[in-house]
Amino acid sequence: MNLSDSWTAGQRQIVRVSAAEAVFKAIRAAIESGELAIGSKLSSETALAAQYGVSRSVVREALRSCTALGLTATQTGKGTFVIASGPSNDLVLGQFSARSLMEARPHIEVPAAELAALRRTEAELEQLRGIVETMAVEDDPEIWVSLDASFHAAIAAASGNGVFARVVNDIREAMAKQSETINLITGRQRPSDAEHRLILDAIAGGNTKEAGRAMAAHLAKVDDALTTIMGDTNA
Numbered sequence: 001m002n003l004s005d006s007w008t009a010g011q012r013q014i015v016r017v018s019a020a021e022a023v024f025k026a027i028r029a030a031i032e033s034g035e036l037a038i039g040s041k042l043s044s045e046t047a048l049a050a051q052y053g054v055s056r057s058v059v060r061e062a063l064r065s066c067t068a069l070g071l072t073a074t075q076t077g078k079g080t081f082v083i084a085s086g087p088s089n090d091l092v093l094g095q096f097s098a099r100s101l102m103e104a105r106p107h108i109e110v111p112a113a114e115l116a117a118l119r120r121t122e123a124e125l126e127q128l129r130g131i132v133e134t135m136a137v138e139d140d141p142e143i144w145v146s147l148d149a150s151f152h153a154a155i156a157a158a159s160g161n162g163v164f165a166r167v168v169n170d171i172r173e174a175m176a177k178q179s180e181t182i183n184l185i186t187g188r189q190r191p192s193d194a195e196h197r198l199i200l201d202a203i204a205g206g207n208t209k210e211a212g213r214a215m216a217a218h219l220a221k222v223d224d225a226l227t228t229i230m231g232d233t234n235a
Contacts (some may be wrong), residue, residue: 115159
């Protein structure tokens with residue numbers, strides 16, 4: 001092996017990140033290092049887009065994650081300001097906190113998945129298959145998180161339990177915001193695709209226990225990602 005081969009072998013694999021993730025990490029690092037102090041006003045979306053060489057929609061996505069972490073807040077007509085030097089103990093996801101959401105979801109979605117395996121119709125199964133297959137090739141993060149929420153809502157509907165379907169529909173927007181933030185910060189989009197496939201396979205096979213286990217495992221991974229982002233508040 002020559003020296004160049006030895007150097008190549010010792011290099012770490014390059015991990016691809018989205019433009020929004022790269023911008024988010026840059027802004028977060030500036031805030032946590034004190035380069036952007038508490039009270040500082042961030043540049044406009046247009047200025048940030050020019051600074052990082054990305055579109056305004058990319059900047060907007062990155063700023064949403066900063067806000068979800070409790071690092072920034074946007075005041076209408078005034079701009080976005082730094083309000084904390086580190087993440088808050090919980091994420092704000094529309095009407096619900098991330099912790100409240102994750103405490104509730106296993107009690108709703110695990111039994112819903114079990115019932116879906118027992119009661120789903122062929123039309124409902126085809127809908128679930130279509131969502132999972134579309135998600136697997138979807139690169140647009142906004143479309144993906146919408147499909148993610150649709151997948152979970154479709155399972156609740158397939159359970160045949162109107163209460164489960166209504167509750168999941170009511171928290172659908174919060175689930176999408178949670179998914180968007182987790183994917184941007186921890187890169188869980190593709191692992192989630194694999195977990196969704198396991199849930200789908202169990203529902204398709206009519207395996208109630210396996211459907212429940214697969215959903216529980218998926219939600220546990222989401223919870224782990226949230227803990228990584230926020231830190232363990234029980235520690």
